[in-house]
Amino acid sequence: MDISGFSVEDFVLNREFRIWVLFPGKSTNIHWDKLLKENPGQISKAKVAREIVLNLSYRKESLTENESTRLWELIDAELDDLASESEGCEIVPISPVSILNRHEIPERRFFRYSQWIGVAAILVLAFTISLGVNLVYYQEMPVAPVQLLVYEEHLTPPGVKSTMTLQDGSKVMLNSGSSLRYIKNFETDRRVVHLSGEAYFEVAKDSLRPFTVIAEGVKTTALGTAFNVSAYEKENINVSLVEGRVEVESEKDHTLSAKLSVGEELSVNLETGKSQKGNFDPDMVLAWTNKKIIFQKAKMDEAIRVLENWYGVKFKLKNRPAPGLLVYGEYEDEILENILEGLSYSARFEYKIQQDEVEISFR
Known part of the structure; x- marks a missing residue:
């Protein structure tokens, strides 16, 4: 999948992206880690899209006992991973957040790894408390419907x-x-x-x-x-x-x-x-808007593209034309055979039309 031209809306509407954000797993983490590594310029858009997807899927309820236990297990796992970094081990991203942050330009480190572990624990704990408060607070708040882009x-x-x-x-x-x-x-x-x-x-x-x-x-x-x-x-x-x-x-x-x-x-x-x-x-x-085909110093590849689109055929070249070959011609409401016949004299090729395929051999 090519995400190089994705906008924020494209990320939000992409089914694979939504599944990754809401239900991250090993295979989806690896897949999106690779895509974002290849397209670092898209990380900021992906972050905004992630927040939108999470807001659309927000559950208005407090944490259950099982969810709280699971959350602390994830905190312990994150701390273990951070500790392993100090031993020279590579950190494997385990969530969309870590993957999105992984490819940003790193800032200069002013703390030792042991200090980072403490900072990470405080941040995770603060996030947990904030999440619980927000979930309870927004229980009473009406949520405006979000209009998805069509x-x-x-x-x-x-x-x-x-x-x-x-x-x-x-x-x-x-x-x-x-x-x-x-x-x-x-x-x-x-x-x-x-x-x-x-x-x-x-x-x-x-x-x-x-x-x-x-x-x-x-x-x-x-x-x-x-x-x-x-x-x-x-x-x-x-x-x-x-x-x-x-x-x-x-x-x-x-x-x-x-x-x-x-x-x-x-x-x-x-x-x-x-x-x-x-x-x-x-x-x-604008010749094409008036049902005309005009070749004026056109490269052979360009002429073939025009004829393929115009007549709904595919060209098959048995050999390549001479380097720098340019073609000329002007045609209006002509059948394909007449155009090929006219071009064949100056471009020096033989052709054969078989249904929706055109075979060309250059002399």
Whole structure:
């Protein structure tokens, strides 16, 4: 599971995360310990999500005798583990809290291990007393119902394009092989959608709720405008502004921040982190919205991706094309065979179409 792009809401809604927080065990501890170790930047979000999950699952009752006994057993176990650290033994995380704290940047130690054991015992005891008091206190307090976030998702399989109008009045045209995910009816202070693939947006104006498209960690924000976002896997992310103004920034690289004017495009290379701003040809960028395919100095891999999504087929290459091979062509409402026939002369390949599979052999 990839948690690198998880928000706090994603953690809360994730079934595996909730099970780990509420019913931690050896296997789930090891699993989440590994995920958080690989994604240290997500620890702060996971901590907030853990508190939300625990609050949602809070039981309004005092501790029973068995629960109290079990709690003291856990305290003794924690102290034994801390004591073993002073003997050079590695501490194995036994709870979500210890795992979340384990990967934080350690502070300088001013106490010896024996002193840490005493401090840990005091903290655990204080937490136990606080927990018991809170459980009793909140028995009489009414608990407001918590509204869980509900997401909507739209998918367009290869060979299919779709047009939709969102709850706020914004219009979206989703290209083939793409998906759009967002909170139902949006939030009160913002409108955020997550895109994979390509889409054209005509954003309804709402000065109190900015409209943001997040694609592979790149955020495009606008109040009311029209723009195209292309974010296919292993390709550059391209944001092309048709109307209004937008601001593009990265969730991971805070040095990336650019404001676009009409006719400008920002291209972001996710591998190098470099970006380039320039002008674009609307007829070419928006060709897909008008049922056109235009290849202008297109790499062969990109051309294959376009044709796979457009016609719902899979390509099988018997050998690789010559390095640096670029293809050209413009097609409108053409069948796949005619496009392959036209490309085969300049790209020098032979092709064979068998149902939903295309076999290509370069000469």
